[in-house]
Structures are given as C-alpha cells and as structure tokens.
Amino acid sequence: MNTEITSNIHYVGVNDRHKDIFEGLWPLPYGVSYNSYIINDEKIALVDTVEADFFPQYLDNIRQVIGDRQIDYIIVNHMEPDHSGSLALIKQYYPGARIVGNKKTFDMMRGYYHVGEDASEILEVKNGDTLSLGKHELQFVLIPMVHWPETMVTLDQTTHTLFAGDAFGCFGALNGAFVDSHMNCDIYWDEMRRYYSNIVGKYGVPVQQALKKLSGVQIDYICSTHGPVWHEYIERVMAEYNRLSLYNAEPGLVICYGSMYGNTERAAEVIARAASEAGVKNIVMHDVSRTNHSYILSDIFKYNAMVLGAPTYNNGLYPQMESLLSEIGGRNIKGRKLGIFGSCTWAGQAVKKIKEWNETTAKFELVGEPAEIKQSLSEETRKACEALGKAMAESIL
Numbered sequence: 001m002n003t004e005i006t007s008n009i010h011y012v013g014v015n016d017r018h019k020d021i022f023e024g025l026w027p028l029p030y031g032v033s034y035n036s037y038i039i040n041d042e043k044i045a046l047v048d049t050v051e052a053d054f055f056p057q058y059l060d061n062i063r064q065v066i067g068d069r070q071i072d073y074i075i076v077n078h079m080e081p082d083h084s085g086s087l088a089l090i091k092q093y094y095p096g097a098r099i100v101g102n103k104k105t106f107d108m109m110r111g112y113y114h115v116g117e118d119a120s121e122i123l124e125v126k127n128g129d130t131l132s133l134g135k136h137e138l139q140f141v142l143i144p145m146v147h148w149p150e151t152m153v154t155l156d157q158t159t160h161t162l163f164a165g166d167a168f169g170c171f172g173a174l175n176g177a178f179v180d181s182h183m184n185c186d187i188y189w190d191e192m193r194r195y196y197s198n199i200v201g202k203y204g205v206p207v208q209q210a211l212k213k214l215s216g217v218q219i220d221y222i223c224s225t226h227g228p229v230w231h232e233y234i235e236r237v238m239a240e241y242n243r244l245s246l247y248n249a250e251p252g253l254v255i256c257y258g259s260m261y262g263n264t265e266r267a268a269e270v271i272a273r274a275a276s277e278a279g280v281k282n283i284v285m286h287d288v289s290r291t292n293h294s295y296i297l298s299d300i301f302k303y304n305a306m307v308l309g310a311p312t313y314n315n316g317l318y319p320q321m322e323s324l325l326s327e328i329g330g331r332n333i334k335g336r337k338l339g340i341f342g343s344c345t346w347a348g349q350a351v352k353k354i355k356e357w358n359e360t361t362a363k364f365e366l367v368g369e370p371a372e373i374k375q376s377l378s379e380e381t382r383k384a385c386e387a388l389g390k391a392m393a394e395s396i397l
C-alpha cells in the first residue's frame, strides 16, 4: 500500500467514524480524521499522533512504513488530546524517541501524560529553530493560539511541506485518498468553514499573524491534522483561512429564531419573506432548538447579516437563544449587521436582552427597528416585521 505523499513523507493517520459529536459539541456527519505523518529519513520523525482509541490501527500504520526500525523524533505541534492522545503509548513502543516541542508544549505534556519529565527525552525548540533528519531540513514556527498557546507548525524546507497542526484543517474523514488531488473535495469546503467557525473562530487575529509568518514561504504540501493533505488547492485553502480569519462575509441573511407555540416562528417567516421581496437571495433560516448551533455558526461566518429572535422565557431570554448568543459572542466576529425581534405574553424581555447583548458583547451594526410581538402577530407587529426584513435587505444589498 502506497502511503507516500511526497519524497519519504508518509500518511499514518486514522479516521474516526465512531464519534457523533466533536468536543461534545459539534456534529460529525462525515466523521473526522486525525492525521499523523512519518518523515522516513536517516532519522525518522513522527509528526503529531492520534486519539488514543485508535492506537492499534495507528501503530499498524506506522509499522507499515518503518517496519521494526525505531522512531528518532516525535514532533508535537499541538497538545490537544485529539493529537497528543497516543503520546504516552507511543513512548512505550518507541522509548528512545525524543519528543520535540516548545516550552509550553512540555508544560502541558507533563500535566496530561507525565511524559517529557526527563530532560534527556525531550528536545525543546524556539521559534525559527531547525532540525536535520538527513535529507529533510525541518524548521519550527510558533503560531500561538491557532488554536492553543503552545501551537507550532513544522516546515520541511527540503520538500516545502508544512505540517500545520489544526490550521487549514476541516471535519470529514478521508475516504481512501489522503491528498486533495486524488479525491473529490466537494464536501470539505463547507466542512472547513464549519470546523473553522466552531473550533478556531475566536482566534482571527492569531490566525492572521500565523498567515503573515508563512507569507512568502514556498509551500507545496499542507499536512494538517484534520482532513485532506492540501496540494492542488493550497491557494484556495489559504484564501479561505484568510477570509474567515478577517471575518469577511458575502451578502446574505441568517435568520435564527426560537419558538414554543409557533408565533415567533411566524414572525420569522414574515421577516424572511420581506427580505426576499426586497431582493435578498441568500437567506437561511434556523430554529435554534432544532439546528445544531454548529451549522448556525458556520452560516454566520458565511453571510454578513443576521436576524435573531426569541420568546421571553421566565422573565428572561429563551434558553436556546441565550446559548446561541453566548456562542456568537465568544467568537469575536466583526462586521456583521443585526436585526432583532422577539415575543412575550405579558412582559417582554427577549428583545431587551438581545439588544443588551449586542451593546455589551457583539457590537454589530443594528439595522431597522426591533420588532416585538405580543401573544401573536397583529396587523401592527406584522408591519414591524416586514419593515425589519426590508431594512435588512436594504443594508445587505
């Protein structure tokens, strides 16, 4: 079986089609891959590992490439357990391997796995340091907060291959091939935006800093820790990460609503209809209790406007909307337009709460007049919803 990506660099990762929700939060309809790589040179380096559950397969993948030779270096670009989970086990099979990481890597490693406690088993590197494996000359570049403080990438200057950690990664297991030019990549583009918005979305500024550090560097292969190895689509992937980390979006409207008895939902329909009549073509609607927020966040990273509406619930905001607000607010999203609506039966809180959230947290551009309905749509509140939809359309187009 050929596992070679480019000269002496091999894919040894695994596919996870067992897990339903990543981080206990994000659905995985197409699964996810944990990518790991071997550089099979005079010295053998393993780049990142995989979740511990997949260890038997992982070990087999490694042995398929190196037989009974020993691993010299284990490079740890990122300590999140989806990549570091097999470290303690791999050290038992390859006790002579030196672990390569930066200062922050080892602080975490000792805490998680009690590995790297002995100075002789580690090689601590700083930004820009290099390591020769024989033919392959590696360089380490620290990219903190993409997506943890210890994150770094490893650049093989010989083959112009970037071992990128989570950067440029996406959801979706690998179905046979591992390099983009050997597969149909259709599903991965949406899965990349969803992965980015769900996992890395808060760290737009650090991602921009990382992209600047890498600009001007020749890169022929991007070996991320999730999803395809990028070769043919490097430009598209870089452009997508650049766009997402700048929070740039295309014209379109995401309408999110909560509703218990259908009245708030009807208001959402009126807003959508009015925006459509005023010419907006990209409109997506989500019931916040039914659509997993993973997909809502992905749409909010795609489109430049949103309308949020919910019932008043026990003198506060409908819980699923409250949770969505916290998820949006935690991602430092910039440059979005916001419309607000809400409902109540005796004393309204929903509109007020969403407004307060925007003033204190999201700071989006408020468009139109918030529409507040009482019990059900009246002639007057229907007009208010129509006006809101129209105002959103005017500000989008």
Ligand SMILES: Cc1cc2nc3c(=O)[nH]c(=O)nc-3n(C[C@H](O)[C@H](O)[C@H](O)COP(=O)(O)O)c2cc1C
Pocket (backbone or CB within 6 Å): 258, 259, 260, 261, 262, 263, 264, 265, 310, 311, 312, 313, 314, 315, 316, 343, 344, 345, 346, 347, 348, 349, 375
């Ligand atoms: C459990 C529960 C708590 C509610 N709490 C409030 C409240 O504190 N203040 C209020 O004015 N209406 C309250 N309501 C009424 C809802 O806000 C009202 O049913 C809703 O706005 C109508 O929209 P819907 O048909 O989309 O659910 C409550 C309703 C339920 C079921």
Ligand SMILES: [Fe+2]
Pocket (backbone or CB within 6 Å): 078, 080, 147, 148, 166
């Ligand atoms: Fe991560």
Ligand SMILES: [Fe+2]
Pocket (backbone or CB within 6 Å): 080, 082, 083, 166, 225, 226
């Ligand atoms: Fe990851």
